[in-house]
Each structure stands twice: as C-alpha cells, then as structure tokens.
Amino acid sequence: MKIGFIGTGSMGSILIDAFIHSGALLPTDMVISNRTIDKAKQLADKHTGLEVAKSNIEVMLKCDLIFLCVKPKEYKNVIDEIRTISLDSQIIVSITSAVLIEHLEEWLPCKIAKVIPSITNYVRSGATLCMYSERMLEEDVRVIEDLLAYISKPLRVDEAYTRICSDISSCGPAFMAFFLQKFIDAAILKTGISRELATELASEMLYGTGMLLTSGGMDPTTLQQKVSVPGGITAEGLSMMENELDGMFIELVHTTHAKYEEELAKVKSLF
Structure with a gap:
C-alpha cells in the first residue's frame, strides 16, 4: 500500500x-x-x-x-x-x-x-x-x-470532543512546556542555579511523572497524595497553586474553544 x-x-x-x-x-x-x-x-x-x-x-x-x-x-x-x-x-x-x-x-x-x-x-x-x-x-x-x-x-x-481532547493531547505538550519553563526561570531567579542543571532536572522530572501516570499505574490525584505530606513543603506549594491558579484552566479551555469556533466558521465560509 x-x-x-x-x-x-x-x-x-x-x-x-x-x-x-x-x-x-x-x-x-x-x-x-x-x-x-x-x-x-x-x-x-x-x-x-x-x-x-x-x-x-x-x-x-x-x-x-x-x-x-x-x-x-x-x-x-x-x-x-x-x-x-x-x-x-x-x-x-x-x-x-x-x-x-x-x-x-x-x-x-x-x-x-x-x-x-x-x-x-x-x-x-x-x-x-x-x-x-x-x-x-x-x-x-x-x-x-x-x-x-x-x-x-x-x-x-467522539468528534464532538475533538477540541478538548486536542487541548490535552496536542496543545498540552506546549502548555506543560510553558509551565515547566516558568518553573525553571523562577528557580534560576531565586537561587542562582544554572539553567542547564535546572532544565535537566525539570525535564527528567516531567519524563518520570509521565511514566508514573501511564505505566506506573497512578492518576494525578494519587501522585500528589504520594508526594505530599500534610504540613510539608509539597503540601504548602500545592496549596499556593490551588489558590493562585484557581480558574486559570477554565479560562484556558474557554480560550482554545473560542479560537476553534472561529476556525470552524472560517472553514465553513470557504465552501
């Protein structure tokens, strides 16, 4: 073929x-x-x-x-x-x-x-x-x-879920890379760690996280529970992100769907 x-x-x-x-x-x-x-x-x-x-x-x-x-x-x-x-x-x-x-x-x-x-x-x-x-x-x-x-x-x-599925699977790598880049930039700004080391650590962390969420048998909630100790450093960081990022991902989905509807309209107008 x-x-x-x-x-x-x-x-x-x-x-x-x-x-x-x-x-x-x-x-x-x-x-x-x-x-x-x-x-x-x-x-x-x-x-x-x-x-x-x-x-x-x-x-x-x-x-x-x-x-x-x-x-x-x-x-x-x-x-x-x-x-x-x-x-x-x-x-x-x-x-x-x-x-x-x-x-x-x-x-x-x-x-x-x-x-x-x-x-x-x-x-x-x-x-x-x-x-x-x-x-x-x-x-x-x-x-x-x-x-x-x-x-x-x-x-x-289902084709009706094309956009949200694509947000996660296709746009997701760019979104996660953006999040990781901001994490790296903050680490360098606050501590002076080298970009090379921070990038290597972050990249290996993300790779390992992906393995845990696929072949490792964990889901996102379980993974957080495994790492986070009540009153510990990870728990404090998660609490801060829960407050600071509240509503951000809803807005992200709203933004991608609005752009998708715009593209749908353009395609329909072509024919």
Missing part, C-alpha cells in the same frame, strides 16, 4: 519522520507533495527513497491512503484540485481539527478519517485521536490504527 502526504509542514513532517524512524513505513512506501516543493525535497534528501510528487493530483493517483496535512485556509484549494480524481476506494485522513468529517464526506467520495496527532508522536509516545466516517470499514480502521500504533496510542474519540 502506498501512503501519500499532501502537506509537509510542521505536523506532516513530524508524522513522516516518526513513521520512518519507528519502522512503520519505509521511505519508498510514501509519496509526498507540498505547496512549496523545496520543503518536500528537503525531507526526501533526509530519507532516501521518499518520492516527491509534482502535484497533489499525482499523490492521489499513486496512493491508497492519503494524509491531508494542510491548514484550514488551504483546504478549499486542495479539495478542489483532488475531488474529481478521488476514488471511493481511497482513504483520506485529515489531521485538521476544524475540518469536520461531514464536510469531507460532502466534498469527497473517499472513505474519511480524522486523526489528530501530537508532537509527542515524534518520539513514539502520546495519544493520537481517531475519528471515522460511516464509510470506513473495520478493516480500514485497523489499517490506520495499526500504523498509528507504531508512534502513539490510538484512541477513538
């Missing part, structure tokens, strides 16, 4: 790299295209055997499973280009949260899936959110999830 990628920007490139590094795919299994062809050629230079197509149409003609890794504003141009040559036997996988399955089904005759990856997939970890149209057969779903399992934990979610 030939796998196509239309769009080799940030997330498209991460998926291609991850599939190759994990052994899920060989470079010769893939055909890629990009609006700026030099970006696609850079990937091909890195992965010998990776085929760069001259157009999106060429990708569609050569591939059975095609990942659409383009920004919402680019969807209309791409769909208009490929819709007349799309086949009902092909599988289109969109990775753009603001483009709904019902829209893709209206625009294309293909089997439709929506997958929301994460930057953590680059190191073969984290979740991948999976949503499927009714056109998808169970064997089609298995093909996609077997592929994604090389680089992530595929999780089927």
Whole structure:
C-alpha cells in the first residue's frame, strides 16, 4: 500500500519522520507533495527513497491512503484540485481539527478519517485521536490504527470532543512546556542555579511523572497524595497553586474553544 502526504509542514513532517524512524513505513512506501516543493525535497534528501510528487493530483493517483496535512485556509484549494480524481476506494485522513468529517464526506467520495496527532508522536509516545466516517470499514480502521500504533496510542474519540481532547493531547505538550519553563526561570531567579542543571532536572522530572501516570499505574490525584505530606513543603506549594491558579484552566479551555469556533466558521465560509 502506498501512503501519500499532501502537506509537509510542521505536523506532516513530524508524522513522516516518526513513521520512518519507528519502522512503520519505509521511505519508498510514501509519496509526498507540498505547496512549496523545496520543503518536500528537503525531507526526501533526509530519507532516501521518499518520492516527491509534482502535484497533489499525482499523490492521489499513486496512493491508497492519503494524509491531508494542510491548514484550514488551504483546504478549499486542495479539495478542489483532488475531488474529481478521488476514488471511493481511497482513504483520506485529515489531521485538521476544524475540518469536520461531514464536510469531507460532502466534498469527497473517499472513505474519511480524522486523526489528530501530537508532537509527542515524534518520539513514539502520546495519544493520537481517531475519528471515522460511516464509510470506513473495520478493516480500514485497523489499517490506520495499526500504523498509528507504531508512534502513539490510538484512541477513538467522539468528534464532538475533538477540541478538548486536542487541548490535552496536542496543545498540552506546549502548555506543560510553558509551565515547566516558568518553573525553571523562577528557580534560576531565586537561587542562582544554572539553567542547564535546572532544565535537566525539570525535564527528567516531567519524563518520570509521565511514566508514573501511564505505566506506573497512578492518576494525578494519587501522585500528589504520594508526594505530599500534610504540613510539608509539597503540601504548602500545592496549596499556593490551588489558590493562585484557581480558574486559570477554565479560562484556558474557554480560550482554545473560542479560537476553534472561529476556525470552524472560517472553514465553513470557504465552501
């Protein structure tokens, strides 16, 4: 089976790299295209055997499973280009949260899936959110999830929860990295500890925390209870954060959802 990628920007490139590094795919299994062809050629230079197509149409003609890794504003141009040559036997996988399955089904005759990856997939970890149209057969779903399992934990979610699930799995790494950076900056400002040491300590701490919350069998509440001793230093810090951060995460979800609704409206207006 030939796998196509239309769009080799940030997330498209991460998926291609991850599939190759994990052994899920060989470079010769893939055909890629990009609006700026030099970006696609850079990937091909890195992965010998990776085929760069001259157009999106060429990708569609050569591939059975095609990942659409383009920004919402680019969807209309791409769909208009490929819709007349799309086949009902092909599988289109969109990775753009603001483009709904019902829209893709209206625009294309293909089997439709929506997958929301994460930057953590680059190191073969984290979740991948999976949503499927009714056109998808169970064997089609298995093909996609077997592929994604090389680089992530595929999780089927209701499309109605796309935004909040994506907030946690896809935006979450940036949010956690921001929180960690502020922790590091404060440690340096208050104590003079070196940035190198503080960053190494914080990074290893976050990695270990992730292990405890996955293979370690703990949930966030249990972990806090295990570390915190009543009246101790950790308990004092948790109490301070409970007061200072009250309402912040509600506002964060409100902000991301407002931006999502804005993007949904823009996509609808394109068609």
